[in-house]
Amino acid sequence: MSKFPWNDRAGKLSAIKIAALLAAFIPLVFITTGYKVNILGPRPITEAIHQTGDWAIRFFLISLAITPLRHITRWNRLILIRRILGLTALAYAALHFSLYIADQNGNLLRVASEIWLRIYLLIGFTALLGLVALGVTSTDGMVRRMGRNWNRLHALAYPLAALGVLHFFMQSKADVTQATLMAGFLIVLLLYRFAHARGFALSSPWTLLAIAVLAALATALAEYAWFALATRIPPTRVLLANLSFAYSIRPMWWVLAAALLPALWVGIKPAADRQARKLNPVTPK
Incomplete structure (x- = not known):
């Protein structure tokens, strides 16, 4: 199996994986460009926090859609991009949280206090931890080592998506x-x-x-x-x-x-x- 994310399992260049990788970077390019040219509004960090969180849940839902779409379209090669999309969701969620820490001037004690005191932050942080667990165990090696426990863990994807949506509601006002x-x-x-x-x-x-x-x-x-x-x-x-x-x-x-x-x-x-x-x-x- 190829070590490069743009190749398929046979080691050949995969057009669908390249497309997924390019799609993963497009929102980041727009957010970064918007910040640099000062079009994210009067509170650019806050806007960037919101946008990265939005894209985290979007990519996560798209990753969950791969399996039913594969059944519907009978296009089995779709499965090649499920991991890429899931890890992209994790990357945007991690960036979302990192920007929140930056907005709090890097004060981790204050961040921890806010998470504990504000229920919508606690929900979002729980969803992030769950995404980290799914991401860390998404490799083929972890699938083999965990066996049936891998399926049990990754069955949490839908509850985690529900937590992400609830977090979205609560911070949207x-x-x-x-x-x-x-x-x-x-x-x-x-x-x-x-x-x-x-x-x-x-x-x-x-x-x-x-x-x-x-x-x-x-x-x-x-x-x-x-x-x-x-x-x-x-x-x-x-x-x-x-x-x-x-x-x-x-x-x-x-x-x-x-x-x-x-x-x-x-x-x-x-x-x-x-x-x-x-x-x-x-x-x-």
């Missing part, structure tokens, strides 16, 4: 649009996992359609629940905003659109394959 979007995507992934475990084929467009609709409704309810429990903003007004497109498109509709794409793929691809076979019939030798 009133504007939880992005946090709700991440919660919606996590719901989609959980429904994929549930459907697969119950024997529902992820290659069925009807299964994927049902997941898309259920995830969209659950996203709207999650947003409603947050405003009902954690803010003084009337939650019914937020719920009804999902029916209006005058000002913005609410997260439930983005979740619905994203979750419908795999259903469309599964529904259209067989017909496209049949048409391709008609246009290019295989001539028997």
Whole structure:
């Protein structure tokens, strides 16, 4: 097996791994450039903290999406980038925490005190420690050494993602649009996992359609629940905003659109394959 992250297991250059590695650095380039040219606002470190945290949860959810997407698309090479994406999530989470330490002038006692006293920081720190554990044990050698315990440990990925989303909600205050979007995507992934475990084929467009609709409704309810429990903003007004497109498109509709794409793929691809076979019939030798 190659030691280079851009090669596949046979040691050959992998286009999909190169693409994943490039994608991993793009947000960092934008954040760094924004800081250098002073476009991150009046508190650039704080903005950089938020952006690195946002990308940590995004990359983590994308890494969790690899397995169901592999089942849906039957493209097994997707598995080559799951580790890269997971480690990218860890790298952004570590940078997120490092920038927070820098914002506290490197005072580790103060950082520890803040984590202990503020529940949303404690939740985020717990998620970070979990990501570190997953990252450290992500190598092939650790998989072999840990055996079944590796599966038990990495089954914590979804609870850790839920902690990350909760941390996102709690630090977002009133504007939880992005946090709700991440919660919606996590719901989609959980429904994929549930459907697969119950024997529902992820290659069925009807299964994927049902997941898309259920995830969209659950996203709207999650947003409603947050405003009902954690803010003084009337939650019914937020719920009804999902029916209006005058000002913005609410997260439930983005979740619905994203979750419908795999259903469309599964529904259209067989017909496209049949048409391709008609246009290019295989001539028997």
